[in-house]
Amino acid sequence: MATSGTQRPGGRTERTRQAVLHATLDLLAERGFGELTVEAVAERSGVHKTTVYRRWSSPDGLVAAALQMGAEDDWKAPDTGSLEDDLYEVAAEVVRYFTEPALKELPTASVLAAFQSPQAAEALHDFYADRHVRMAPIAERAVARGEIPSGTDGDELVRAVCGPIFYRLFLSRERVTVAEARVTARAVAVAAREGAFTG
Amino acid sequence: MATSGTQRPGGRTERTRQAVLHATLDLLAERGFGELTVEAVAERSGVHKTTVYRRWSSPDGLVAAALQMGAEDDWKAPDTGSLEDDLYEVAAEVVRYFTEPALKELPTASVLAAFQSPQAAEALHDFYADRHVRMAPIAERAVARGEIPSGTDGDELVRAVCGPIFYRLFLSRERVTVAEARVTARAVAVAAREGAFTG
Secondary structure: OOOOOOOOOOOHHHHHHHHHHHHHHHHHHHHOHHHOOHHHHHHHHOOOHHHHHHHHOOHHHHHHHHHHHHOOOOOOOOOOOOHHHHHHHHHHHHHHHHHOOOOOHHHHHHHHHHHHOHHHHHHHHHHHHHHHHHHHHHHHHHHHOOOOOOOEOHHHHHHHHHHHHHHHHHHOOOOOOHHHHHHHHHHHHHHHHOOOOEO | OOOOOOOOOOOHHHHHHHHHHHHHHHHHHHHOHHHOOHHHHHHHHOOOHHHHHHHHOOHHHHHHHHHHHHOOOOOOOOOOOOHHHHHHHHHHHHHHHHHOOOOOHHHHHHHHHHHHOHHHHHHHHHHHHHHHHHHHHHHHHHHHOOOOOOOEOHHHHHHHHHHHHHHHHHHOOOOOOHHHHHHHHHHHHHHHHOOOOEO
């Protein structure tokens, strides 16, 4: 996973980066972007304040880098063998991630930070763009199985299945459970079969 | 529109309420919830601070009341004669309202305030619940025209057509235009015709 560069993976600079960005994520989840300061991140991470300032310069820079780090995982799209079930797994993961008490603080704070910081908004955009790339096989495999027409827009499938979940979470502020993930997955799979997502 | 009560519509108390809540909406759009204070609302509205405190008590109370006032309009759901076009009008209005520079500050600040204040979140919930009631005729008329099966869940149609727009706006932070409103309206109309939104 390590990219080529001047630092050994696992070297001191990388350990510093990890410590600072994990402290940023912890504080973002605990306090939100409005209360995040370079000083607090330095204190939490045990890295000297001047080092944090020199490398990340501001709360915006810290949050953007921390959200970028969030994409450095090995997440793969589900592969259940059916379009509806793949879409259900994606939507249900969104539900769990944004509603379970032990999980929801950080993703919710990330969405909120994007309202408050253009750099955080750009990092959130990049995170979702990367997730969309990883989810492209969902539509590709459904096309290969003959479930949906070729030319189906896989990005739009993702927006269509996740959108109503996020609408409940952040607009209409309604209760949301995995039952709603099933409703949206079924509707999107039906629409996709009928060719609703081809250019 | 006036409800029965102790105040004459247009009376002094009502004028005070209007002045305070319009000042709240102005300041919410200009500064966001984090910077909203009772003092600033009093100064902007020309209403004495103690009056504002006595009636609304806090920034949360002011924002909640102001968002409730936002539902006191005569907005009606579109009635174009076709389900897809009705849904398109709804989605296109969301796009315009949240992207046009002259309009977007207040609705965006309202969504943000709901992250920061439980009272604002409840008021936003109530606003959307009221909008859903007003949009119920979209599905009812489509059923009456024979476009979609009876038993179609009109609330879910609204979530399905608006969700992908809000996903672009606040999650993936992608560009959104009325062209995307057409894509989502078409997909949802197709799914609805196939019975994807019946219980």
